Amino acid sequence: MTALIVAGWAAMGLCALLIVIVLVVRARIAAGDRRARGRRTEVSAILRTLLVAGEGAPAPRSTVTLHAIASVASRVRGEDREAIQCWLRDNGAPLVARRGMRSRRPIERARAVRLYVRSTVEPSMSVLIRMLDDADLRVRSTTALEWGSTGRDEAIEPVMAAACREERRLPPLVASIAIMRCRLLDAESLHAAWSTRDPDGLRVALSTGSAAGIAAVQPYALQSLDHDDVLVRIAAVDALRRIGTRRAVEPLQRRAAIEGNAIVRHHVAEALAVLS
DSSP states (O other): OHHHHHHHHHHHHHHHHHHHHHHHHHHHHHHHHHHHHHHHHHHHHHHHIIIIIOSOOOOOSSHHHHHHHHHHHTTOOHHHHHHHHHHHHHTTHHHHHHHHTTOSSHHHHHHHHHHHHHHOSSOOHHHHHHHHTOSSHHHHHHHHHHHHHTTOGGGHHHHHHHHHSSSSOOOHHHHHHHHHTSOOOOGGGGHHHHHHOOHHHHHHHHHHHHHTTOGGGHHHHHHHTTOSOHHHHHHHHHHHHHHOOGGGHHHHHHHHHHOOOHHHHHHHHHHHHHHO
16 A cells, blocks of 8 residues: 555656656747747848948847858848948957867857858958868868858869868868859869879869869860779769860770770760760
8 A cells, every 4th residue: 555655656756747847848948939039030130230221230149140140141242241241340250250260169160160251351361271171071161161152262272182182181072062162264273183183182173174164174184084093084084075175085985995884984975975
């Protein structure tokens, strides 16, 4: 009998505890929703003032607001972008970003790089090159993509070099996207790939250079037809299909005659159909 009473009280206690937990969780969710609504209202008010009235936007209540406003800067151009960047600078965003880039937490460093680039008219090359060498892949990738989003051709060589090095390498896809966002005007900007003949770097250089229509990529593509890496050979063939001349037909025919990979042969056939 005593055991039943104890068990009953224990069950009641457990139910009470569960009810308390549910109430606490609901209260925290509600509080979080209120904060989120408050931030959205604050951000909307600031943006309306900046983009419509043009002046008199209030100061942010927290650094979270700085990051939210900075996220909009990448989606606008011209006077709107200048207005947002000016407000970010006036409210200390570059200083907040520089502090964040020294954080021990990679995610904070990545967010800080994003804030820094979006709040600065001319980001420092030395700062961004240092962040391209960060120990964490997320930070390196964010730095490359944000730097590329500025459209500044000064980003091309450091990003290309980061895609070719042995340690703390930048993924080829990230490097390609970053470079394609820049004004790629000549093959020499891709020097790191040509000089090292690194497979990842060559794929990036061949794809981005040919996509940009740079005719000077052709000699490097012809040279890469005999590369040991299958993906490099495919990138070389595709580059020749885009920017190749009649000069590329004979090397492609020779490649087709000795190529053992069926996928490469298929790409070669497509290139020859375009160039012949």
